[in-house]
Amino acid sequence: MTTIWFGVLGPLEVRADGCRIGLNGPRQERALAALLLGAGAVVTFDELVDAVWERPPATARRQVQDLVGRLRRDLAGAGAAADLITTRGSGYLLRPESAEIDAYGFEQLLAQARQEPDPLAAAKVYREALRLWRGEPLAGLGSPRLERSARIWQERHLLAWEECLEAELSLPGARDVTAELAALADRHPFREPLVDLLMRALDGAGRRPEALAAYHRLRLRLSEELGLDPGPRLQDRYAAMLHSDPAPPRSATPAVPAPAQLPLAGHGFAGRGVELARLHALLPDDPDGATTVVAVVGTGGVGKTTLAVHFAHRVARRFPDGQLYVNLRGFDPGGTALATADAVRGFLGALGVPADRVPADEQAGVALYRSLLAGRRMLVLLDNARDATQVRPLLPGSAGTMVLVTSRDRLAGLVVAEGAHPVTLGVLTAAESREVLARRLGPLRLAAEPDAVAEIVARCAGLPLALRVVAARAALQPDFPLRRIAGDLGEGEVLDALGADDSATDPRSVLSWSYRLLSAPAARLFRLLGLHPGPDWTLDAAAAAAGVPVDQARRSTAELVGAHLVVQHQPGRYTCHDLLRAYAAELATTEPDDRRQAARQRLLDHYLHTAFAADRLLLAGRRPIELASPGAGVPVRSFDDIEQAQAWLDAEHAVLVGAVAAAESWGCDVHVRQLAWSLATYLQRRGHWRDWTATQEAAVRAARRLGDRAGQADTHRGLGRALALLGRHDGAMAQLDAALALFVELADPVGQTDTHLGMSWVRERQTRLPEAVSHARQALALSTADGYVRGQASALNSLGWYHTVLGDHEQALSCCEQSLALHRRGGDLRGQAEALDSAGYAHLRLGRHERAVDCYGQALELFRRLGDRYLEAYMLDRIGDGHAEAGAAVEAARCWRAAVVILAELGHPDEAETRRKLDPD
Numbered sequence: 001m002t003t004i005w006f007g008v009l010g011p012l013e014v015r016a017d018g019c020r021i022g023l024n025g026p027r028q029e030r031a032l033a034a035l036l037l038g039a040g041a042v043v044t045f046d047e048l049v050d051a052v053w054e055r056p057p058a059t060a061r062r063q064v065q066d067l068v069g070r071l072r073r074d075l076a077g078a079g080a081a082a083d084l085i086t087t088r089g090s091g092y093l094l095r096p097e098s099a100e101i102d103a104y105g106f107e108q109l110l111a112q113a114r115q116e117p118d119p120l121a122a123a124k125v126y127r128e129a130l131r132l133w134r135g136e137p138l139a140g141l142g143s144p145r146l147e148r149s150a151r152i153w154q155e156r157h158l159l160a161w162e163e164c165l166e167a168e169l170s171l172p173g174a175r176d177v178t179a180e181l182a183a184l185a186d187r188h189p190f191r192e193p194l195v196d197l198l199m200r201a202l203d204g205a206g207r208r209p210e211a212l213a214a215y216h217r218l219r220l221r222l223s224e225e226l227g228l229d230p231g232p233r234l235q236d237r238y239a240a241m242l243h244s245d246p247a248p249p250r251s252a253t254p255a256v257p258a259p260a261q262l263p264l265a266g267h268g269f270a271g272r273g274v275e276l277a278r279l280h281a282l283l284p285d286d287p288d289g290a291t292t293v294v295a296v297v298g299t300g301g302v303g304k305t306t307l308a309v310h311f312a313h314r315v316a317r318r319f320p321d322g323q324l325y326v327n328l329r330g331f332d333p334g335g336t337a338l339a340t341a342d343a344v345r346g347f348l349g350a351l352g353v354p355a356d357r358v359p360a361d362e363q364a365g366v367a368l369y370r371s372l373l374a375g376r377r378m379l380v381l382l383d384n385a386r387d388a389t390q391v392r393p394l395l396p397g398s399a400g401t402m403v404l405v406t407s408r409d410r411l412a413g414l415v416v417a418e419g420a421h422p423v424t425l426g427v428l429t430a431a432e433s434r435e436v437l438a439r440r441l442g443p444l445r446l447a448a449e450p451d452a453v454a455e456i457v458a459r460c461a462g463l464p465l466a467l468r469v470v471a472a473r474a475a476l477q478p479d480f481p482l483r484r485i486a487g488d489l490g491e492g493e494v495l496d497a498l499g500a501d502d503s504a505t506d507p508r509s510v511l512s513w514s515y516r517l518l519s520a521p522a523a524r525l526f527r528l529l530g531l532h533p534g535p536d537w538t539l540d541a542a543a544a545a546a547g548v549p550v551d552q553a554r555r556s557t558a559e560l561v562g563a564h565l566v567v568q569h570q571p572g573r574y575t576c577h578d579l580l581r582a583y584a585a586e587l588a589t590t591e592p593d594d595r596r597q598a599a600r601q602r603l604l605d606h607y608l609h610t611a612f613a614a615d616r617l618l619l620a621g622r623r624p625i626e627l628a629s630p631g632a633g634v635p636v637r638s639f640d641d642i643e644q645a646q647a648w649l650d651a652e653h654a655v656l657v658g659a660v661a662a663a664e665s666w667g668c669d670v671h672v673r674q675l676a677w678s679l680a681t682y683l684q685r686r687g688h689w690r691d692w693t694a695t696q697e698a699a700v701r702a703a704r705r706l707g708d709r710a711g712q713a714d715t716h717r718g719l720g721r722a723l724a725l726l727g728r729h730d731g732a733m734a735q736l737d738a739a740l741a742l743f744v745e746l747a748d749p750v751g752q753t754d755t756h757l758g759m760s761w762v763r764e765r766q767t768r769l770p771e772a773v774s775h776a777r778q779a780l781a782l783s784t785a786d787g788y789v790r791g792q793a794s795a796l797n798s799l800g801w802y803h804t805v806l807g808d809h810e811q812a813l814s815c816c817e818q819s820l821a822l823h824r825r826g827g828d829l830r831g832q833a834e835a836l837d838s839a840g841y842a843h844l845r846l847g848r849h850e851r852a853v854d855c856y857g858q859a860l861e862l863f864r865r866l867g868d869r870y871l872e873a874y875m876l877d878r879i880g881d882g883h884a885e886a887g888a889a890v891e892a893a894r895c896w897r898a899a900v901v902i903l904a905e906l907g908h909p910d911e912a913e914t915r916r917k918l919d920p921d
Contacts, residue, residue: 002079008036008103009153010134012141016078018730024070027052030143031067035085035094037149039104044091050145068092102132103153110160119167126164128767131727133157158184162193169200176912177201179353182371183364185214186397189221192234199237205912208241213375258322259350262381263305263569265313270439271432272307275423279311282421283318284400292402293395293418295411298425301465304406305383307425312381312404319402321376324350326394330386331408337386340393341690344369347394355686360726366393373398380404388413427462430454436464440471445482452482459486469563473517476562515565515587521552522559526566527591528599529576530584533662534655536575540635541655544606545599547633573651598631600662604671605630607652607659610637611678614645619681621790621828623750625674625714649682653691660695664702672702673711680718684725692722710751713742717755724762732762753783753791760798773802790831793822797835804842812842833862833871840878849886853879873902877914884917893918 007013012029014021023029034051035043049060052067072085081098096104109129116122137150137157161184165177181198188194195218202211215230215238222228229235275296284292296304316323324347329338344365348358351372359365373396385391385407391414395403405411405420414420428436434457438446446453460466474485515523528545529537537545543553557574560566565584566576576584588596609630616624617639630636639645649656656679663671676699683692696719703711720735736759743751760775776798783791800815816839823831840855860875880895896917903911 004075004078004080004084004099006032006036006099006101007134008033008101009106009132009137009157010102011136011139013134014075014078015730016080018734021074021078024074026142027063028067028071030141030146031064032071033138033141033143033146035068035092036101036103037146037153039094039096039101042088042091042093047091047145051143054144102134103137105129106132106156106160110156110163113163113167119170123164123167123171126160126167129160130157130164158188158191158194162197165197165201169197169204176205178205178207179368179371182374183359183367186367186371186374189218190226192218192231195230196234196237199234199241203241210375212238212241217374258320259324260316260322261325261350262312262316262323263309263325265310269306269310270435271428272303272310272425275307275425276311278423280315282402283315284402290419291396291398293414293420294402294404294423295414295420296404296406296423296425297408297410301463302425302427303464304408304425306464308381308383308404308406312379316379319377319379321378322350323379323381325381325383327383328385328390330384330390337390340390341365343394348372355688360689362393369394370396370398373401377401382406385409385411387411388417392418428464428467429462430457433457433460433462433467436467437471437474440468440475445474445478449482452486455486456482472563515583518563518565519556519559521546521548522556522563525553525556526560526584527587529566530581530586530588531596531599532603533658534652535658536569536573537655538572538574540610540637541603541606542574544602544634547599547602547631549633550635597666600666600668602631602634604659604663604668604675605634606636607656608671608675608678609634610648611652611656611675611682613638614649615678615681617642617645618685619830621826621831622681625677627674628670646682649679650686653682653686653688657691657695660698664698669702669706673699673706673708673715676702676715676718684721689722689725693719693726696722709742710746710748713739713746713748713751713755716742717751717758720755720762721758724758724765729762729766733759736762749782749786750788750791753779753786753788753795756782757791757794757798764802769802769806773799776802789822789826790828793819793826793828793831793835796822797831797838800835800842801838804838804845807845809842809846813839816842829862829865833859833875836862837875837878840882844882844885847885849882853882853886856882869902869905873899873910873914876902877910877917880914880917 002016005013005015005018007015012023012033014023014032023032030052031048034048038047045061045064048064048068049056052064053060057063068085075084076082081095084095084098086093086095106129109125109132113122113125113129116125137153138146139150141147165181168177178198178201181194181201185191185194185198195214198214199211202208202214215234218234219230222230230238279294282292282294296308298304312323326338326343326346328343329336341362344362345355345358347369348365349355351369353368353372359368376398377400378396378398380394380396380401380403382391382394382403382405385405387407387409388411391405391407391411395418405414411420411422415422434446434453437453437456456470457467460470470485474480474482515526518526525542525546525548529542532541532545539550539553539557542557543550546553546556548556557566561568561574565580566574569575591599609627612627613636615622637648639648656675660672660675660679663669663675676695679695680692683689683695696715699715700712700719703715716735716739720732720739722732723729723735724732736755740752740755740759743755756775756779760772760779763769763772763775776795779791780795780799782788783795796815796819800812800819803809803812803815816835820832820835820839823835836855836859840852840859843849843852843855856875856879860872860879863871863875876895876899880892880899883889883892883895896914899914900911900918903914
């Protein structure tokens with residue numbers, strides 16, 4: 001029978017067996033929404049008329065009958081039950097038992113949670129209910145009556161959050177929910193129960209000053225905007241905190257250090273006295289005042305970033321909570337500005353939020369970012385913004401914070417709407433230009449050739465970038481007469497228009513002059529680096545681009561650094577200014593097509609084969625793909641252990657994701673497919689699920705273009721797992737269904753097995769355990785028949801885990817023991833460790849504490865051999881639990897302390913939960 005699903009807790013949606021059904025216009029949508037909101041009760045004709053029309057026509061009653069009649073036919077055609085919508089007296093009844101309705105399910109789960117006496121069980125049911133929400137209820141239907149109903153449902157949603165978090169805070173050793181509460185309180189700033197919960201959570205985490213600050217923020221808002229005071233309950237909470245000793249901090253380890261992300265201040269800064277005075281005058285003095293936003297605007301190369309960074313370093317001490325920096329790449333030569341989600345993700349990482357705890361939803365990420373900045377005095381530098389729209393989500397609401405924005409755009413919208421203070425940069429005066437040269441070359445050298453200096457200043461037209469390039473070349477040739485440099489500048493036009501919307505100048509001829517003075521190998525390397533797909537590169541990548549040995553690439557790179565065409569912004573990593581990158585890309589077009597394509601191929605080969613080698617260490621038991629040999633002379637890194645592989649992947653993360661996109665744009669579909677495969681394990685484990693999704697989507701497209709059915713199957717499966725981690729379970733199952741169909745067509749039992757295991761995992765995340773068990777059993781049957789030992793072992797471990805979750809611990813042990821034996825036969829250390837972990841948990845639930853600790857101990861040693869520090873800490877925590885249940889308090893504490901040390905080193909949020917076991921009070 002067809003399952004009809006109705007989604008109300010978000011935009012209105014109807015699905016039949018997972019496939020979306022379109023509705024016939026907004027009136028039918030409004031009528032259906034009204035019936036769904038009243039599911040289980042009669043919705044009268046008058047109520048339906050009010051929902052469909054703000055000003056109903058005379059024929060409204062008849063039109064409602066027509067709308068409902070057509071709705072019945074459409075749903076029946078999709079396979080809905082005949083009695084789904086029935087006529088009852090003066091209206092219609094939609095029977096909730098004849099379909100799945102997310103709002104109805106939400107209410108049932110809430111009722112179950114409220115009747116659950118165990119707070120832990122209640123919290124789990126609340127979380128299950130909250131996962132049903134997809135956004136604003138019935139968004140965009142345009143009906144005042146339905147909007148009123150939506151507001152009621154939003155209130156229910158908020159109340160469910162409060163009840164859930166209340167239950168979780170009441171648990172011994174409660175997990176840290178401060179970030180969730182802070183984000184909710186930020187979205188609902190007048191909601192006193194949320195502030196009360198936030199104060200409790202902060203105080204329980206040993207952060208009483210922040211708890212008191214949360215109260216003061218609410219009191220100030222209520223007083224200024226509503227003329228009210230906080231309610232008695234909140235006032236009592238505040239008074240109790242003021243007159244009692246604070247709870248001890250849950251972590252004695254140092255907090256996440258204040259971020260200090262400012263780039264290196266440029267050498268030889270000169271001039272800009274008026275602008276610096278203006279910036280100093282705008283420094284926030286009132287700690288309770290509004291955020292200060294300053295827009296430093298001007299043409300490309302005029303020194304906006306240099307000024308902002310110089311000023312930021314001078315005043316950094318005024319912002320003790322740290323400095324954040326991001327290059328928004330608004331005028332990136334490749335045309336791809338940094339997405340808001342990526343900028344926020346970077347800021348959250350700097351503020352101590354692990355990648356796997358960053359919200360998948362962009363708005364939730366922005367809310368968390370603003371919440372973490374609340375109450376802090378910070379300096380935020382948003383460099384190279386495209387426009388006000390790109391900047392707005394990144395503006396914090398924290399009092400005492402200063403935001404510097406640099407842009408070629410005037411940012412008029414930011415000035416008008418957000419009250420930003422504009423600081424417009426023009427070119428340098430002649431005196432300031434001479435000062436720039438003097439800082440690099442010394443006043444004596446300038447005094448010796450005043451006429452040449454005057455000509456250089458005139459030719460550079462006050463553009464700081466041009467002056468810096470000239471000064472760098474002259475500094476590298478101290479015996480070279482300045483009149484020769486002035487003569488070289490006179491050979492061409494120094495001032496070319498930047499573009500149609502820019503009236504200032506571009507130092508192209510200065511750059512070309514500097515470029516012409518390079519040796520042939522360095523010039524060729526600079527041209528080919530214009531093809532590089534990422535924000536920075538290593539010497540290995542430079543060697544791959546040029547097709548030369550690494551030593552030669554090192555010498556050429558040193559020459560480029562000396563000419564200020566490239567900078568080493570981190571040890572071993574190189575980059576260049578956007579204008580220089582654009583110039584290099586322009587020069588790359590002068591290379592013959594075959595040489596340009598060969599350079600692209602070498603770059604992709606370098607990243608593909610090195611990423612593949614890293615993946616082989618991260619997940620050795622994974623069925624490998626076949627790669628063609630790398631091009632002749634392409635450097636390929638090898639790794640001694642997992643830690644080395646992980647470190648390389650971390651450093652190259654942005655480049656590798658960019659390489660997938662570049663490979664697709666260059667038509668290198670084989671590289672797209674194979675790079676995405678090689679990155680999958682890393683992106684999954686590091687929590688970079690959006691990047692995993694994007695690379696897998698590119699791989700799906702590439703496999704289709706290649707006509708690679710096996711590749712399509714594999715990429716659909718990978719995309720399904722990535723979507724599941726983002727909470728997009730319906731999309732995940734659709735991808736896994738597509739993968740399974742292809743693997744069946746290909747008669748590939750290994751692929752079918754792995755896909756069923758993925759489906760099982762998704763269904764477990766949806767708390768649909770019967771279906772999870774069914775898929776695991778199908779995986780077991782397929783792998784057993786085919787002799788696929790790793791799949792058989794994984795399926796048995798999954799079944800073992802499900803059995804113990806369902807309370808059948810003896811059956812769980814039987815499955816886990818079989819899984820362990822198979823993993824040992826195949827030499828899969830990680831699989832062995834996972835089977836031992838599952839077996840240990842089953843023993844613990846049976847009260848066999850010694851057996852549990854023994855299993856956990858064996859798993860611990862295996863994870864140590866694999867170099868997985870987090871799972872080492874995880875197993876130490878589990879061993880501590882086993883000792884504690886056996887009454888061995890000293891041994892339990894020893895294990896928990898060892899786990900805390902590792903988790904603190906990793907900066908992992910599980911540290912707080914483990915530390916609470918050591919000090920439950």
